Amino acid sequence: MSTPPELFRLLDVEKAYDVGRKGGLFASGPRRRLAALDGVRLSLKAGESVAIVGESGSGKTTLLRVLLGLTSPTDGRALYREKDITLLQGDDRDRFCREVAMIYQDARGSLNPRMSILDLVAEPLDHHGLCKPSERRDRVAALLSRVGLPPEMMERYTSALSGGQVRRVAIARALASAPAVLVADEAVSGLDVSTQAQLLKLLRDLQREMGVSMLFITHDLGVAAYLCERIAVMYLGRIVETGLTKDVLSAPAHPYTRALLNAAPKFFEPIAEPLGGEIPSPIDLPPGCRFAGRCPEARDDCRARDPELVAGAPNRAFACLHPLIGEPAFA
């Protein structure tokens, strides 16, 4: 069996911003940098589903913007099918736009309220020349049916739809170009629990039936566990733990992953005190592990040595000097 092709690949991606000098515009002293992403390595193969989880400020949105080519890394490379995303041109650019579909957190805000559902869902078909005008309605009806909406809905506008229905329209639109990857940003947040469950089931069915890859950005570990076979846990611009979701969530190696699990008591039994404090500013980070200031396991060496993400168990990697499982990753 041949290995599935690599779709996205991030090679030590850094995205840093110049945030001026301490004390404001007229202050002297060195300029300060904020590393929103710092040495991120990640891959997504065809048919795979990967969850990116982490608190607010951990760098998830920046990662998404890099993946979509909306911003370029300040160091490292972000590749789609082995080509630099921000340098894609011509046919490669068209292919990227056709193959990578986005489902936004604010589905209602991302869809033009003046366009009918028919036109919203047909727009990618029209844009990429994927159907004849005579087939348009049938194609949209089939896409709506695939996401559980009746064909009559195509005459309506998003203002007449419930939150769950609008998300389904957004999914139908994302599927229109038969994408290779669905990138979803908090795609089910802000909905009631039963609507969330229905949408999660829909996404999982689509993934299984169509073999589409998924990159799911979420702060909800339950969503990650349900939808994604692999998980990458981010903290302050770095991936601090990654592996198969079932392994990582059943036996976290990094104290930060464990703290996130504790913050999700409805899905998992709490196993330690929840995480205190706020995620610190990523400007001019102190030496050592960036989680040490909040880590209940931190020892002296954690404040001195900055652990890299290294393989520490089969199919696992974590950036921790004193991991909670297995042998210490660092000699």
Ligand SMILES: Nc1ncnc2c1ncn2[C@@H]1O[C@H](COP(=O)(O)OP(=O)(O)OP(=O)(O)O)[C@@H](O)[C@H]1O
């Ligand atoms: N254009 C920018 N200029 C300066 N700093 C930025 C910029 N964009 C993001 N940041 C900073 O980078 C860090 C990561 O932000 P990012 O939005 O990627 O995090 P996040 O995990 O997506 O958070 P949230 O869930 O709140 O959206 C934050 O400290 C943020 O303030």
